[in-house]
Amino acid sequence: MVMASVSDATSLTVPEMLKQLQGEDASLRYYAAWWLGKFGVDVATVAERQSIVSALIAALTDECDRTELGGYPLRRNAARALGKLGDRRAVPSLVACLECEDFYVREAAAVALGQIRDTAAVDPLKALLAGGVAMATLVPGRPHLVQPVEATIESLGQLGCPSAIPLIEPFLAHEMPRVQFAAARALFQLTAAPIYGDRLIAALSNEDVQLRRSALLDLGAMGYLPAASAIVTAAVETSFKLIALHGILSKQLAMDAPTTEPLFQALDQLL
Amino acid sequence: MVDIAPYCHAVTAATTAEALTDAVVALAAQQDVAAIPTLIDVLGYNNPAAAQAAVNGLIQLGDAAVEPLLGQLDDYNYGARAYEVRVLGAIGHPAALRVLLGAAQSDFAPSVRRAATKALGTLRWHLIEGEQERRLGLEQVLQVLQRNTDAADWAVRYAVAVALEHLRQQPAAAIIQPSVVALLTALGDRDPDIVVRSRCQLALQRDTVHLSMHT
Numbered sequence: 327m328v329m330a331s332v333s334d335a336t337s338l339t340v341p342e343m344l345k346q347l348q349g350e351d352a353s354l355r356y357y358a359a360w361w362l363g364k365f366g367v368d369v370a371t372v373a374e375r376q377s378i379v380s381a382l383i384a385a386l387t388d389e390c391d392r393t394e395l396g397g398y399p400l401r402r403n404a405a406r407a408l409g410k411l412g413d414r415r416a417v418p419s420l421v422a423c424l425e426c427e428d429f430y431v432r433e434a435a436a437v438a439l440g441q442i443r444d445t446a447a448v449d450p451l452k453a454l455l456a457g458g459v460a461m462a463t464l465v466p467g468r469p470h471l472v473q474p475v476e477a478t479i480e481s482l483g484q485l486g487c488p489s490a491i492p493l494i495e496p497f498l499a500h501e502m503p504r505v506q507f508a509a510a511r512a513l514f515q516l517t518a519a520p521i522y523g524d525r526l527i528a529a530l531s532n533e534d535v536q537l538r539r540s541a542l543l544d545l546g547a548m549g550y551l552p553a554a555s556a557i558v559t560a561a562v563e564t565s566f567k568l569i570a571l572h573g574i575l576s577k578q579l580a581m582d583a584p585t586t587e588p589l590f591q592a593l594d595q596l597l
Numbered sequence: 598m599v600d601i602a603p604y605c606h607a608v609t610a611a612t613t614a615e616a617l618t619d620a621v622v623a624l625a626a627q628q629d630v631a632a633i634p635t636l637i638d639v640l641g642y643n644n645p646a647a648a649q650a651a652v653n654g655l656i657q658l659g660d661a662a663v664e665p666l667l668g669q670l671d672d673y674n675y676g677a678r679a680y681e682v683r684v685l686g687a688i689g690h691p692a693a694l695r696v697l698l699g700a701a702q703s704d705f706a707p708s709v710r711r712a713a714t715k716a717l718g719t720l721r722w723h724l725i726e727g728e729q730e731r732r733l734g735l736e737q738v739l740q741v742l743q744r745n746t747d748a749a750d751w752a753v754r755y756a757v758a759v760a761l762e763h764l765r766q767q768p769a770a771a772i773i774q775p776s777v778v779a780l781l782t783a784l785g786d787r788d789p790d791i792v793v794r795s796r797c798q799l800a801l802q803r804d805t806v807h808l809s810m811h812t
Contacts, residue, residue, distance in 0.1 A: 561645070565708060568752050572792055579791050590796060597715045597756050 335361060340374045347381050352391040356403055359385060363407025379413045386419045397428045405431060409438025417442060421450045429465070433474035440481025448487045454478045459496045462505070475500075476508040483512025491516050503529070503537050511544045523550040530560045538562050546570025549577025558592050567596055601631040608635055618646045625654025630661045637662075637669050641677035648680050656687045663690045670696065675706035682709055686716025691725050694734055701741050711756040714745050718760025722769035735773045738764070743780060751790045758784060758793060762800035 338361060347358035359382060366378045385404035393399060405423055408416040416438070423435035436454065439447035454473045455462075462475045479497060482490040494516075497509035507526060514522035526548075529541035542562050545553040546569055557570045575589045604624040611617035621639050624632050632654065639651040655662045666685055671677035682700055685693040693716070700713035717738045725731040738760075745757050761781045764770045770777070778801070785797030 563645075572751065575792050575795075579795050586795070587799070590799060593755065593792075593796075594715075594759050597711050597752065597759060 336365065338365075340366065340370045340378065344374075344377055344381055347385065352400065355385070355388075355391065355400055359400060359403035359407050363403070363410040366407070366411055375411070375413070379408065379411060379415055382408050382411070383416055383419045386416075386423055398426065398431050401426065401428065401431045402434045405434035405438050409434070409441035412442050414442060414444050417444045417446050421447060424450050424454060429468075429470050429474065433470075433477045436474050436477040436481050440477075440484040443485060445485060445487060448482065448485055448490065451478050451482055451485070452490060452493055455493050455497075458493075459500050462497070462500060471502075471505075476505050479505070479508045479512045483508075483515040486516065488516055498525075503532070503534075504540055507537075507541055507544050511548055514548050514550065520552065523548060523552060526550070527553050527556050530556050530562075535562065539566050542566050542570045546573030549574050551578060551583075554589060554592065558596070564596050568593065571596070599627060599629070601627055601629045605632065605635040608639065614644055614646070617642070617644055618650055621647045621650040621654070625650055625657070628654075628657055630658060633658060633662050633665045634669070637666060637681070640680040641671050641674045643674075643676060648676075652680055652684055652687075655684045659688055660690050663688055663692050667693060667696055675704070675709055678704070679706065679708040679712050682712040682716055686712065686719050689716075689719045689721045691720045691722065691734065694720060694737075698737055698741055701745060707750050707753065710745075710748070711750070711752045714742065714753055714756035715759050717742060718763030722767055725769075731769070732772055735764075735770055739773055739776055739780070746780065746784050746788075751793055754784065754788060754790070754793045755796055758796040758800055761797075762803065765800065 340362070343358045343361050346354045347362065349355060349358075362378050362382065366375065370378060382404045385400050386408075388398065388400045388404070391398060391400040401423065405420060408420060420435045420438050420442070423431050424439075426432055426435070432454070436451060439451060455475060455478060462471050462473065464471055475497065479494050482494060491513065494509050494512050497505055498513070500506055500509070507529060510522040510525045513519070514526075523545065526541045526545050527550075530538055530545075530553075532538050532541070538560060539562050542557055542560055543566060545557060551574055554571065554574055557567055557574075560567065571589060571593050575586060575593065578586050578589065601624075604620070604627055607620040608617065608624055611620050617639075621636070624635060636651040636654050636658075640648050642648065655666070662684065666681055670681055678700070682697065685697060697713045697716050697720075700709050701717055702710075704710050704713065720738075722731055722735065725734060742757050742760055745753050748754050748757075758781065761777050761784075764777050765774065765781070781797050781800055785794050785801060788794045788797070
């Protein structure tokens with residue numbers, strides 16, 4: 327099967343990819359969904375954007391593309407693409423996806439709803455956390471929990487809805503550090519209380535490098551200024567530090583903060 | 598005269614990450630050119646703490662490390678190459694120009710491209726005495742920096758801003774000042790990333806301060 331490679335992805339056109347998304351070949355449809363999410367925002371006209379969103383929404387109920395385990399790969403990619411496009415028309419269909427039997431479709435939909443930032447998604451997302459920490463256990467034989475709690479918590483944080491605080495708080499004590507981090511990050515977004523940012527700073531000296539990276543990227547995404555010096559000295563690869571400091575600096579600059587010079591110095595030295 | 602061999606041996610014989618870092622720190626502290634090949638080898642060990650100690654040691658040894666680095670550049674390990682390019686940039690000897698131009702343009706690793714891009718700003722141009730040769734080199738640098746203002750990776754474009762700021766401050770690069778300022782101004786106006794734009798504006802502001810102090 328011939329698949330367009332990433333290097334020539336920019337020479338493809340929206341009409342071609344729309345046609346491919348509605349075609350027969352599952353791999354090409356999967357690729358088209360990704361492409362439309364990645365490039366659709368920049369290259370499409372308003373009219374084309376409408377068609378893209380409609381076609382992707384239709385792909386959320388696709389029945390043709392199935393994995394051996396019963397998963398829906400096209401639905402997953404369509405949900406991810408809709409999150410990137412950020413069109414509110416997709417919210418009801420994405421909310422419906424939160425009940426899909428495929429965990430990865432639920433996860434992709436939860437992430438997308440956080441990206442679209444429509445508060446209509448708050449209650450359906452909260453429903454995924456029903457049962458609290460006791461519910462949030464690993465599915466036997468699979469590498470994921472019963473529900474995509476990490477993505478759900480992060481999206482509730484992005485949606486900025488304080489009513490989610492008491493639901494999220496207990497997850498600070500979840501057995502998986504990544505879920506704890508997601509809870510700390512969301513609670514920081516919802517309350518701005520430094521205690522949550524400081525929890526993530528403490529995680530920068532965790533002995534597991536994956537968790538150090540994850541906490542570092544969370545702090546960057548939060549734009550948590552007090553973490554800057556801990557990020558510079560953390561035992562994590564430079565590329566991650568650059569991303570995290572870039573996040574913090576972007577937030578400071580957007581607020582017109584006066585004290586950005588030390589952050590620029592740190593970036594200069596990391597290059 | 599201290600015998601360097603035992604220090605080199607301690608590096609190659611280390612069995613833990615901590616012991617390696619300690620041995621590299623001790624070797625670097627000798628500030629002996631005989632340590633250079635071993636220090637360069639350490640850059641490829643995939644141990645960030647030890648590599649940083651080796652980087653510091655090589656930078657302290659200065660110009661003496663340049664030819665060995667150019668001769669020993671690691672084509673297969675981009676992590677090592679990024680460290681090597683950082684050292685070459687920090688030392689700033691123009692003998693590295695050709696290698697840095699190539700790395701800034703076409704190394705497949707973003708970490709090497711951004712380090713090389715920054716390094717293009719920190720070469721000590723006054724070491725090139727022939728005016729013709731210096732002008733040619735500076736124009737090549739400008740061309741590569743200009744091209745990298747379109748890089749997809751914000752960190753490469755940020756490195757362009759840092760390099761341009763360094764060039765702006767070098768009297769030996771005076772002949773290209775108008776182009777440097779024009780490029781900084783353009784990047785500061787039109788880059789999609791607020792961090793890159795602000796870095797350019799900072800460079801231009803610093804420049805104003807710098808000039809006003811001397812007039």
